[in-house]
Amino acid sequence: MSTMVITQDMLDMFGRDLRINEKSPYTVQKYLYDAKAFLQFAGERPLTKELVVDYKQSLVRSGKYSDGSINSMLASLRGLFRFLSRADCNVTSIRTQETPYCPEDERVTMEEYQKLVDAAGRGSRLELILKVLVGTGIRISELRYFTVEALKKKEQYVTIRVSCKKKSREILVPDKLRNELFAYIRKHGITQGAIFCTRSGKPIDRSNLWKQLKALCKKAGVDEGKVYPHNIRKLFARTFYELSHDLAQLACLLGHSSVNTTMIYIKRTESEVRTKIDKVMEKLQHGRKKAKHGAGKARNGARKAKRRAGKAKRRSGRTR
Secondary structure (H helix, E strand, O other): OOOOOOOHHHHHHHHHHHHHOOOOHHHHHHHHHHHHHHHHHHOOOOOOHHHHHHHHHHHHHHOOOOHHHHHHHHHHHHHHHHHOOOHHHOOOOOOOOOOOEEOHHHOOOHHHHHHHHHHHOOOOHHHHHHHHHHHHOOOHHHHHHOEHHHHOOOOOOOEEEEEEOOEEEEEEOOHHHHHHHHHHHHHOOOOOOEOOEOOOOOEOOHHHHHHHHHHHHHHHOOOOOOOOHHHHHHHHHHHHHHHHOOHHHHHHHHOOOOHHHHHHHOOEEHHHHHHHHHHHHHHHHHHHHHHHHHHHHHHHHHHHHHHHHHHHHHHHHHHO
16 A cells, blocks of 8 residues: 655756646646645645545535636646656546537626726737737737747748747737837837847746736726636637638647637637527528428429329320
8 A cells, every 4th residue: 555645845856847748837837736735635644546536526525616726727737646656546527528618707808808908008019919919819928929020030921939838839920010110119129039029038938917907907997817828819810710710720720730729729619509509400490491391392283283184185085
């Protein structure tokens, strides 16, 4: 029977291993947060599969987390157990069926995006960041690749190479957005390095932007519960797909390895799905009426043909 007890030192080593393996800062933060929550649950108890099963069940019973959130926590623990060479403690994820729609209150609309842009103020850093996110579909962590040097490349169409999750891809920058970026760096005297930085000179990150977006939502009168960086990225995905209906191309632009991930980004709302289903029903009913009408016409035609045949037969009898 195993006597391994997880300690904070183990979590510290796990964090270093994640960084060495070039996991993104957000991934490292997420894995360590989930691992620490498990450590608090486990206490001094030895690490066993039974303990992990108990933890999983406690998350379900708490009612605080969705199935997707619990599966995300379990994925973090699988990473920890792999590092500790204790894959025997892995537990299965909760099996879920993807809903065909997303809740109305979880999606940022184009109208809400425009309210945010207007509230940010013309020519402001936050306004431009919003335009970059919606105009290119990049992740917040990829903003640091928008540098003066990348923008000034002598090319007909500006592309910026970004890297995330051990993959790199080229981002196409619309001409209008490029001009606005140039105007911004001239106005603020930015001559080199990242365009969007904090006061200390570090590239802006998720936590910096999250605080600013929450304050902006209050000013714009937009529900702050659904305005977070990744949701803004989804607005780009939906807009591009509505224009192109090219799922494979969209997956490339977003940096997704699988179109299954991309499909989550372009989900319709419940009301939109209901509207489409209602149209299907209307079409079926219309088709039924049309078929019924066609069958009636066929029967009438058959009766007329029978009457004509009868008349012809009677005429033929009289002529004899």
